Amino acid sequence: MRIDILTLFPGMFQGPFSESIIKRASEQKQVELFLHDIRDFSTDKHRRVDDYPFGGGAGMVMQIEPISRLIEKLKSERHYDEIIYMTPDGQRLEQGIVNTLSLNNNIMILCGHYKGVDHRVRDHYITMEISVGDYVLTGGELAAAVVVDAVVRLIPGVISDETSALxxxxxxxxxxxxxxxxxxxxxxxxxxxxxxxxxxxxxxxxxxxxxxxxxxxxxxxxxxx
The missing domain is CATH 1.10.1270.20 (tRNA(m1g37)methyltransferase, domain 2)
Structure with missing residues (x-):
């Protein structure tokens, strides 16, 4: 399985992905994890990826252009079974969803930040929206790590006793x-x-x-x- 994570803060994954089951699964090539910094796809000299919302209001919104460039680049290289957006208003993560995701070959996960992403990203790129609970985190990184952990442990061979997960x-x-x-x-x-x-x-x-x-x-x- 390959999982590509689109984020503003790749460093947040160093702890969760360098320990325990995820580390072992990566070392054994049972899962490939790739972190992509959305700021690398900004054309702004300051690598800015956010702007004020149309219509006014508090907070900032992640711009569509850098996200689109990154998603289009990855999609040109392979087919993705799901392109997931981590968001508090997504469907609640449950074991049935995790079971289904574990059967996929390629997954992309977009981590939101600020007030969220330009909604056109959700309309035209995202195939699944997931929430880890009815509360708001600073960004989608921790939630994405939860999804990765839940999915990776179900990949055959990751857990030595496969009946344990069942x-x-x-x-x-x-x-x-x-x-x-x-x-x-x-x-x-x-x-x-x-x-x-x-x-x-x-x-x-x-x-x-x-x-x-x-x-x-x-x-x-x-x-x-």
């Missing part, structure tokens, strides 16, 4: 059951006896009931879906 929360619209490891007793706090029984059918039944109970208690909206 039992994560939200894969079946349920929260995951509680998990425990050694020691079996700590400070008098015991692991549930069923998990130590060795009876796999009973363990599976316990996990299923716990997942249902936790979902009903903490996220009943998932059951409505």
């Amino acid at each position: 039992t994560d929360s939200f894969q079946d619209n349920l929260l995951a059951p509680p998990v425990y490891t050694r020691p079996a007793v700590f400070n008098g706090w015991k692991v549930p006896d069923v998990l130590l029984s060795g009876h796999q059918a009973k363990i599976d039944q316990w996990r299923e009931s716990q997942a249902m109970e936790r979902t009903q208690r903490l996220r009943p909206d998932l059951l409505d879906d």
